[in-house]
Amino acid sequence: MLSPKDLEQIERKGISEQQIKKELEEFKTGFPFLKLDAAASIGNGIIATSAEDVKRYTEAWNAYKAEGKKIVKFVPASGAASRMFKNMFAFLTADYDVPTTDFEKTFFDNVVKFAFYPALNAMCEKNEGKNIEALMGEGNYKAVVANLLEAKGLNYGQLPKGLLLFHSYEDGARTPLEEHLVEGALYADSKGMVHIHYTVSPEHRALFEKKVADTKEKYEKAYNVKYDITFSEQKPSTDTIAVNPDDTPFRNADGSLLFRPGGHGALIENLNEIPADVVFIKNIDNVVPDRLKADTVTYKQVIAGVLISLQEKAFEYLRLLDEGTYNHEKLEEMIRFVQRDLCCRKHDIKELEDAELVIYLRSKLNRPMRVCGVVKNVGEPGGGPFLTYNQDGTVSLQILESSQIDKSNTEYMKMFTEGTHFNPVDLVCAVKNYKGEKFNLPDYVDRTTGFISSKSKNGKDLKALELPGLWNGAMSNWNTVFVEVPLSTFNPVKTVNDLLREQHQ
Template sequence: MLSQQDLKQLAQKGISEAQIEYQLGQFKTGFPFLKLEAAASIERGIVAPNEADRKKYVEAWQQYKAAGKRVVKFVPASGAASRMFKDMFAFVDADYDVPTTDFEKKYFDNIEKFAFYDELDAACKKNEGKGIKALISEGNYKAVAANMLKAEGLNYGQLPKGLLLFHNYPEGPRTPMEEHLVEGALYAASNGEAHVHFTVSHEHMDLFKAKVAQKADVYAKKYGIKYDITFSEQKPSTDTIAANPDGTPFRNSDGTLLFRPGGHGALIENLNEIEADVIFVKNIDNVVPDRLKPETVEWKQIIAGVLVTLQEKAFEYLRLLDTGKYSHEQIEEIIRFVQQDLCCRKSDIKELEDAELVIYLRNKLNRPMRVCGVVKNVGEPGGGPFLTYNQDGTVSLQILESSQIDKSNKEYMEMFTKGTHFNPVDLVCAVKDYKGNAFDLPKYVDPTTGFISQKSKSGKELLALELPGLWNGAMSDWSTIFVEVPLGTFNPVKTVNDLLREQHQ
């Protein structure tokens, strides 16, 4: 099935023939739906710390950082902003010339409130000979929208989200990338240094580096720290092959195989290469202006405090198991910790022999750990926290996307639609074992949790393979803890008009 030319193409990407055969097999067999026990809730699986606990966790985090640990803030930032402007692209191509939909009216009625207004006004003057107000007064709305989207203007239709102007300040507007640098200084700096890592797409790398070169010193001076800012790209070896509807390889017009990026799950490889004790993970567009940052900063420290407190306990138990000298009561205590604090249960645990029990407990204690902030469900699209059955028969906490749930199962769909909480991608991860060695993160991926989506290329239908998502199946075999965080810490920007929300003004 694969020609010499195909094998050469695979070698260039660092993909083996076996991987391709496996992926093509997945198109034929599909992926199993996950078996659910319940949606996670405050009653079961989600921690809601009281005021005293919150204070204790912030202190635990401060102490951890003071001990000279290496902390990194990891920001997936490769997404292009084109989806943010879907409605405005439609307006430019529409057969009418004045704002007609509610979205279009809202955009133009509030255009002066956008942080990019001055730059857009300058682009209009340069390209049209008139500013925004003059163009709008003569009914030339489309010229304004086109100057925002097109390459000869601001090029916002093609730029990555991380480099758009989001928030206004007296000293000038800021991009999300800059807001993440500020956040890094406020809760992730240790030893006077903030390590921030962005994953970016190849075509935007130079733009990101230029913006960092221009801005990093400004924030370093402002917060009295040094920055270590690094970048990586999604690896070509994590691309997945596209297939025709019949499951055979999809080919480009020149006969070469078509590969597509494997989704954010591919970033587990990038995360695996980060040298750190603790890594914060947060999406590029979930940022707020400085006036709202204190709440975010406090809760980041709280979830990090939960992480390092639980990790220290797990390490203590592992060292105890290493000695071989432990009482029945101590084993019972470890079981309670795994079941209650790490929320991982095994129904037949009582049937295990002593030696098997110790192996089981060691496996559950000695693995990567993550604490995920979850917010009350307010109807935003995306995944939610669940208790699910794992390959080894245990039940533990997982973040699920709707694609992983059997839509024909009424009980499961009810769990999904009536779930009380939502996953805003607010993670803090511990990635080293109790001896200080880094875990090999790809070993903890559940390969059966990918999914297949339908796309098209040059008018031809194709099937695309998404790898297990970064915070879904790629972290399936991690210890997972959910902590309820305030809705104020979750302010994503999915459309340009989201920037008009009070939180972004």
């Protein structure tokens, strides 16, 4: 099935033949659905913090920062903004010329409220000889949209989301990239140094680097910090092979194999190369203007405080286990910590002899740890927090996407639809062991949690393989803890009109 030419192509990408054969087999067999125990809820996997807890965890985090540990803010930022403008692209090619759908009417009725309005207005004057108001006045709405989306104008249809103007300020509009610089200074600094890492697509990297070069000094002065900004791209070796509907390799017009990016799960490799003690992870578009940042800053410190408090306890127990300085009572205490605080449960744990128990406890304590902020479910799309069975029979907390759940199982679907919370990609991670050595993060991926999606290329149907998602299966074998955070900390921008929400004005 694979020719010598195919094998050469595979080798150039840094992928093994064995990996390709495994992927081709996965297309045929599919991936198993996960076995669920329950949707996580307050008191059953989700921590609700009191005002006293908030104070305590914030103090714990600030004490930790004062030690000079390396803290990194990791921002997946490779997504193009094209999906944000799907409705406006449709308007450009529609057989009518005036706003007709509710979406189009909302956009034009409020166009002056967008942070990019001044830049768009200037572009219309330059290219059309008229400002937005004049163009709309004569019914030439499509010229306004063309100047927003096309290369002759702002080119927003092709730019990454991180470089669009999101929020207005007196001294000019800010992009999400800049809002993350500000956030980093407010909760992720360590002795005045702020490390931020953006994962970007190769075609946009130079644009990101230029934006950082143009704005870094401004924010360093404003917040009295120094920035260390780094970038990485998804590795070609994490691309996955595409197949035809009959599971044979899909080929390009020139006969070569078609590979596709393996989804955000591929970023576990990028995360693995970050030299840090603690890493915050947050999507590029989940930002708010300064006037609304207080809750975000407070609860980032809270989830980080929870993380380092739990890590400290886990490290203490690991030292005792490695030194052999424990008794049965201490082992009972460790069991309570693993089961209650880390929410990792083993139904037959009482049947283990002390020697077996030590091996089990060490395996569960000595692994990466993450604390995830979860918000009350208000019907937004996103992963849900669940208690899920693992390969070893234990039950632990996981973030699941709907694709991982057997929709024919009425009990599971009830859990999914009636779940009280969902996860807006608000994570803080501890990625070193108690000896200060980095965990090798790919070792903790559950490889059986990928999924297959239907796509097309040049009008031909194909099947694509998505790797286990970054905050889903790629972190399946981490210690996971959920903390309820306010809905005000979750403000994604999925469509351009989301920028008209009060949270982005």
